[in-house]
Amino acid sequence: MTTGTTGVPPTDATRPDDGPSLFGPDSQFHTFFDDPRWALGLIRATVLEAAHPQVGAALADNSTFVTHPWRRLRNTFLSMRRMFSADPAVREREAARLNRLHARMSGSDSRGRAYDAMDRATRAWVVATLFESAVTMCRLSGQPLDQDTMERMYAEYRAYLAALDGDADELPGDVNDFWPYFDRVVENELENTEAARIILYRLFDHLPAPALLDGLPTLWAAGRAVAGPVLGAITVASLPEPYRRRTGLPEMPGAQALMQGAYLAAGLARFLPEGWINAESVIELLSLSPGSDDPRARTVAALRGRMKRASSLLRLLTPLGDDPAPAPATRAGEDRRSxxxxxxxxxxxxxxxxxxxxxxxxxxxxxxxxxxxxxxxxxxxxxxxxxxxxxxxxxxxxxxxxxxxxxxxxxxxxxxxxxxxxxxxxxxxxxxxxxxxxxxxxxxxxxxxxxxxxxxxxxxxxxxxxxxxxxxxxxxxxxxxxxxxxxxxxxxx
Structure with a gap:
């Protein structure tokens, strides 16, 4: 007996023998979804994904993560929500959508090596980076997972892979066998790909403003000039040492302490009242535009007015010319782009x-x-x-x-x-x-x-x-x- 079209036995994919469902609000993954540490962990996981030659080539040829990173973040967030939904029908529908999307991505990289986004071993590596980065973010923030929690979370990620591929055989069956597998891929398969370099050295330095801050180029450029290099340094310092050594990634003096401090600071969010940090609300707020019909748009408009005044003052004090000034806003349909x-x-x-x-x-x-x-x-x-x-x-x-x-x-x-x-x-x-x-x-x-x-x-x-x-x-x-x-x-x- 299977669940729909995925061919996944319910006992293996959705519910362990001695516990609640691996998906939905009872999952360990769900407890991390609104965790600020996950923002750092997800960037780290994305670099490890992009360092795989097949993933890096697919990203370089097909992805919009450089030009439209906020859109990519929003869509990834929505997809993960669906894939860990408590409703099997929602998971199956999203898995089918992802499989159709990935089936359209194939080609060859700059060295003539073929890539295929449906390659099972490569898809397993993507899931592996998510699990390993979740474990690492907990360790770096001073809250390491106990063995039972780690085993349960690993079962959840294997179930996630099974929902996509029909089984999870490309990942080791036991978490203790996972670590030799992970180390082997890092040592033998990861490369200093163009996609990984773009994430580390171009994306942060040239990150476009989200809709909320659109039209405030000076203020955004000033903040990005500080935050970009810091995020890059934190991410590099958190990567596995064998990969950093083999690819020659530079490490800033004090980067390890900076990285440790960032994860520890993000981990302090556990002391905030429940519900104060909601990832979905943050992403929605960043995506709000002045013309939105969202009730929060008025507050955003008032905030933008104050930020524009701050941006004008900042421009007088420290002129920044990297970002072109936006075209003056007029009525809809009257402006033309070059x-x-x-x-x-x-x-x-x-x-x-x-x-x-x-x-x-x-x-x-x-x-x-x-x-x-x-x-x-x-x-x-x-x-x-x-x-x-x-x-x-x-x-x-x-x-x-x-x-x-x-x-x-x-x-x-x-x-x-x-x-x-x-x-x-x-x-x-x-x-x-x-x-x-x-x-x-x-x-x-x-x-x-x-x-x-x-x-x-x-x-x-x-x-x-x-x-x-x-x-x-x-x-x-x-x-x-x-x-x-x-x-x-x-x-x-």
């Missing part, structure tokens, strides 16, 4: 300086995630974006290298509203119109944009027809309009 701005902010989703299929696939992935699409709607959306990529490639790839550069895009000054882009808009409308009544109501619209209508709902019935929706989408994508609902969806970090 071709270079639009290419960088919208089209180049992966941030590699070129437009190719992974960039459009990232758009399809984000839209599918927002709408929580199942098959076949998800495949229809990907197919529509694939057709649009073929159209763009034929029109703009003048040197025939299989991708479109920023110069090729700017030189063509294209009108992108061809038949394939219109088809994307129509498929997106159908996916958003969940009840199939031919119009998108306020709830359906917010499911996609998670912000208020740009129309005045007080004077309309709050619905959006097909032609208006398609027109708005084409206006954004081909006329490079700003201040539309699509900015938080495709342009924001």
């Amino acid at each position: 071709a270079a701005e639009f290419f960088r902010q919208v089209l180049d989703q992966t941030g590699d300086g070129h437009l190719d299929w992974p960039d459009l696939a990232a758009m399809a992935r984000e839209l599918s995630t927002r709408l929580d699409l199942d098959e076949p709607e998800e495949t229809r959306l990907y197919d529509a974006f694939a057709a649009w990529w073929r159209e763009l490639q034929a029109a703009l790839d003048t040197d025939g290298d299989g991708r479109v550069s920023a110069d090729e895009y700017a030189a063509a000054v294209p009108s992108l509203a061809g038949p394939a882009l219109i088809r994307v808009a129509e498929v997106l409308f159908d996916a958003t119109d969940r009840d199939g009544n031919g119009t998108i109501d306020a709830d359906e619209y917010r499911a996609l944009f998670r912000t208020a209508f740009h129309r005045d709902l007080a004077t309309t019935d709050g619905t959006c027809g097909r032609s208006a929706f398609v027109s708005d989408f084409l206006s954004f994508m081909s006329a490079r309009r700003t201040s539309t609902p699509y900015d938080p969806l495709l342009a924001d970090a």
